Amino acid sequence: MADQPVPEDQKVDKDVKPKVVITFGPDEAAYSRGFVLDFGSHNVGYVSFHLGAEGLNMNTPARLRLTLGEVINVDWVPTDVAIPRRHAFRPLRVQTFDTSPKCKMKFGGIVTRSESAVPPDHPVEPCPVPETNDDGAKLLRRINAATRDHDTGRELWQTVLSSTKAALAYIGEEGIFSRGAWSGWKFLDWAKELDRDAGMYGLVILGIAGLDGT
Known part of the structure; x- marks a missing residue:
């Protein structure tokens, strides 16, 4: 079940793109190499990306793990993927755990729709220390x-x-x-x-x- 969205009169909306991409070697449990995206700052929002394929055809779903609490199945590509739950994170690790051996997954347009009830430049009101x-x-x-x-x-x-x-x-x-x-x-x-x-x-x-x- 998706999280309840922030009320329109409270939310701060902006698209945040990753700043750094870090690739790493194959995982024994994974189907292929994975990568880590660094968005440069802490985000609270919704992740989306375009998933494509390169090869003959896709005859099985792609099973992807996004290390911010999501494991998803994508039955057909190319397609746009949007994670319905709101997450709080800075880095995002992506792993392909299973897919058709006849094609490779292609990721593009990865972006986070940052949605927070408090803007980053919101001043914090002074909190007096209690005399206790x-x-x-x-x-x-x-x-x-x-x-x-x-x-x-x-x-x-x-x-x-x-x-x-x-x-x-x-x-x-x-x-x-x-x-x-x-x-x-x-x-x-x-x-x-x-x-x-x-x-x-x-x-x-x-x-x-x-x-x-x-």
Whole structure:
């Protein structure tokens, strides 16, 4: 069953022709060589082409695979072929899986009738980022910076400072982080073989640099 077309007052219609043709060797499952067409950009639309034949006569249907979700049978050529379903694609691979041994298939006039409800140059309306706690600390930092929310920074300053001081308690006299200095729960990664001391040391340095504003 064919897809429902885009309403006339919404669609953007244009014919898009392939920019590049790439041929490849015979496939064991295919009847002959195939080719790939590159339309140069992403398309949403309907593919059509003219299928002809070269040889004595065509006494069996041609079975073609179009790698965008279609396998079709063409009973007689020459004829114009139009795929009724709308597809979204850029490359199109064509393979002849079966046909009469007395003739070869000839493809011409391959074109995509691009039909989309949104034109490619349609401006996207700005979507404001929601101010929510569910998306993580990095997003909140960006929101606070963009909105110049200094009040939240002042409110959380003592919490940030206390957290950094707690991390510094694990730094020994030699300036090395040691998880065994305190019995509090510390998490860096699930991998048991990972050297957590080195990773935690890096986080402490990152935290201090953040406090310093560098």
